[in-house]
Amino acid sequence: MWYWITFTPARKAGASVMAAVLAAAVAFGGYTLANPAPPPPPNLSCGVGVSRPSVGSTECEGVTDGQYVFAPELKAVEARILKQNQSVADQHPATIALLMPMTSSDASVQAEVLHAVEGAYVAQYRADNLDNNTVPKIRLVLANPGSDSSGWLAVDQQLNTMTGAPDYLRVVAGIADSTQNTLDEVHWLTHLPAPIPVVGGTITADTIANTANSQLFPGLARVSVTNTAEAAALARFAKVDAKQAMVVEDTRTDDDYITTLKAAISKQLGTGMAQPVQFTSPADISQDGDTEDQFDQKVLNICMAAPRFIYFAGRHVQLRQFLNALGQGCPEHKFIVLTGDDASHLASDKELNSTDFGGITLEYAALAFPDAWTKQPVPATGGSTADYEAFLNAVGSSGLTLGDSDLSDGQVIISHDAVWTAVQALDHAHISGQILPPPLSAVGQEWQNLHAELRVDGASGWICLDNGGNPWDKAVPMISYNGRVSTFLGMAWPEGAPPTADCTPQAGADG
Known part of the structure; x- marks a missing residue:
């Protein structure tokens, strides 16, 4: 049976619309076949807070509380850091970030990175468990800007987002290599609208330092002497x-x-x-x-x-x-x-x-050496055997097993002293009865107070900061190396002699 459809003006319009829709659908289908949708962006994530900077990169950069392991040799110590962080999570801790290259293909550098992370952990464990008077408790995170620190800006920006709740980042410590990238990362952190206090560890370059009259890096302190x-x-x-x-x-x-x-x-x-x-x-x-x-x-x-x-x-x-x-x-x-x-x-x-x-x-x-404060005769000032033994006691209590061979490169000792200096500033800046960590500005202002009565009794020697944030007349261990064994020769002093007992920096002296 046939039916005739009469195309009224309305039906003609509807048919035209339908034809246009069908034509468009056919055209779009052909377009999508010829031009498929772009693939989703690559997943560069390595873990919480850590990612690859680009496709094909073998390094993972960013900040972790121990959940992500930057290198196989760091696995054991990062597990201890994570456990310690979890133990103080409900006590309103302040966060200290250890910022330094955490990844390297060089075996000797890998050993030193491990030692630096171990030293930071020892200081954290000491503050949280062995010094009952330390307030606030310390949460430690590891920040990796890449093996050459080329990813410093992204990591610095990430750290800047952590100054508020729930992290309360208060100090960036470590800062190991005296390079242009390091200078740039320190300059960026110390020139924010709310500058983040920084404690340099093994940096010795004079260009990454303040003087009493020139604050190129406001809020920077150091625990190592200059070149x-x-x-x-x-x-x-x-x-x-x-x-x-x-x-x-x-x-x-x-x-x-x-x-x-x-x-x-x-x-x-x-x-x-x-x-x-x-x-x-x-x-x-x-x-x-x-x-x-x-x-x-x-x-x-x-x-x-x-x-x-x-x-x-x-x-x-x-x-x-x-x-x-x-x-x-x-x-x-x-x-x-x-x-x-x-x-x-x-x-x-x-x-x-x-x-x-x-x-x-x-x-x-050297910046530090295990025999410096145990081999007789020990200088009467500038450091002490008791201070070094307190550090060794913290090493033993932390669960780490470290011998002289692990300590001889100075990395464990200096990294401990950098974080321990940050701990002292946080403790002094804390206001009695206050629950949350002290503000960033209060912590940075403490550097100028850490001398004389408030000096830091470091494992590497007294840290008596001058108005530029440099350790005044810091002990310099002199080491002889014959290709097999490192031998402590004696102590040298930038000012020619050990500091006086009050360890008050003198005007005109910078480090």
Whole structure:
């Protein structure tokens, strides 16, 4: 049966609309087949608070309370940190962030990162469990800006979001490497509208420091002396004759440890000596690059000059290469090689050829050393055996098993002292009866009070902060290393002698 449909004007309009809809649907279907929807953005998350900076990155950057493990060697200590954090979660703790590169492919750096995290944990455990008078309790988080700190800005921004509830971040501690990225991250944190107080650990560059008259980093304190102070202590202790000295230096200009160490050595030795022997390290200073080949040639000229003292201004990888080349190239000569605290890395460097040390004596200014306050005679001021034993007691009580080999690079000790200094500032800034942690501004103002009666009795020595936030006349352990064993030689002092018993910084002195 047939039915005829008469197209009235209304029906014609409806048919047109339907035809248009069908045509559009067909067209859209063809478009989606030719142009499929973009894929969802890649999941860069590694865990709570931690992510990869980009697709293909093997590093995870960010902040964790121990839930995410940055590296396999950190697993055990991070588990202890997480457990300690959970134990004080209901006691309105203040958060301290340990900010430093947590990931590295270099075995010696991995060991030092582990030691630094262990030192921070010891200070946290000590504050929360062994010092009943410490208020507030301490929550510790680990902040990783990447192996070269290139992710510092994203991590700094993340830390800035943690200053309010529920984290109450109050201090950023650690700050290990004296590089441009480190300088930038410290500058950013200390120039926020509400600056975050910072305690530098192993940074020694003069460029990442305040003076009494110049507050480039408001709210920055440090527990290590500057390169200038190290160089002065080295020269005094070794009794260097500039006429018998030569300098071997890296030409790179983007590493503040190297540039300020070069300047400090030049200032200490003055004029009238041979021009420096220069080399250029690779872009990634943790890699060998071609500097080994450079040193093979340069050592020939050094052998001819036969200086008694050789100042080395460079990082530990290049120092290891230089010592290997010097030992092989000049076995008949005796040299005293002098350098800064980065030499402490050699203790865990498997590529150092100790059999070729021969006539080489390496002496360096350490930031801390296990024998410094136990080997007699112990200085009457500037630190004490009792202070160091209190640290050792905290190590034992924390559940960690650390021997002298773990402590010899100074990382555990200095990291403990950096966090312990933050703990003292938080304690002094706390207002009796107050439940929540003290405000950021109150904590940062405490740096100028931490001397004399309120000095910090650190495991590395007295920390008596001057108005620039630098440790005044801090003890500098002098260490000799023969390729196998590190030996404590004695204590040197930036001011030439230990501080007086009141440990009051003197005007005009910076670190």
